[in-house]
Amino acid sequence: MKKLDANFFRRDVLVVAPELIGKILARRYENGKVERYRITEIEAYRGEEDLACHASKGRTTRTEVMYQDGGKVYVYLIYGMYHMLNFVTSVELEPQAVLIRGIDGFDGPGKLTKHLLIDKTFYGEDLASSERIWVEDDNFPAKFTTGKRIGIGYAGEWEEKPWRFILSSK
Numbered sequence: 001m002k003k004l005d006a007n008f009f010r011r012d013v014l015v016v017a018p019e020l021i022g023k024i025l026a027r028r029y030e031n032g033k034v035e036r037y038r039i040t041e042i043e044a045y046r047g048e049e050d051l052a053c054h055a056s057k058g059r060t061t062r063t064e065v066m067y068q069d070g071g072k073v074y075v076y077l078i079y080g081m082y083h084m085l086n087f088v089t090s091v092e093l094e095p096q097a098v099l100i101r102g103i104d105g106f107d108g109p110g111k112l113t114k115h116l117l118i119d120k121t122f123y124g125e126d127l128a129s130s131e132r133i134w135v136e137d138d139n140f141p142a143k144f145t146t147g148k149r150i151g152i153g154y155a156g157e158w159e160e161k162p163w164r165f166i167l168s169s170k
Helices: 013-020 109-116 153-160
Strands: 024-028 034-046 073-078 082-089 096-103 133-137 143-147 164-169
Touching: 013 034, 013 082, 013 096, 013 164, 082 109, 096 109, 096 164
Parallel strands: none
Antiparallel strands: 024 034, 024 133, 034 096, 034 164, 073 082, 082 096, 143 164
């Protein structure tokens, strides 16, 4: 399998997101064991104009990594208990990211990060050079459906964007 390089992520989130469906998320644990999971569901968040995107409130300490070149990990905590795993896309100063919502065997972003032992120490990690987390391409011919994003009722018309991508065939 081929590890995705930074250039894969340095494109618009609406190009990267559907191409991430069906790719392999690899995680190496402290004991050296590597586990691989197919990415089954993601959501795209596209810049300061997207009211569902954290960058819509501007550049902050929390969102700083989103303003860097694509290929970095953006992790944040919600409800004081769940870490959310995101991959930054696009280029410097264009804050975009993909939320990983599902992988084989784990539906829901909180469940998958708990299983993968993802925490804030992953914030800013470079997916191209990391020894702990990366994405691989095994040339799987993924088919997917789209839908509106979940849990963003506050975002008005942005909630209706069909920017959730779900693997429909294995």
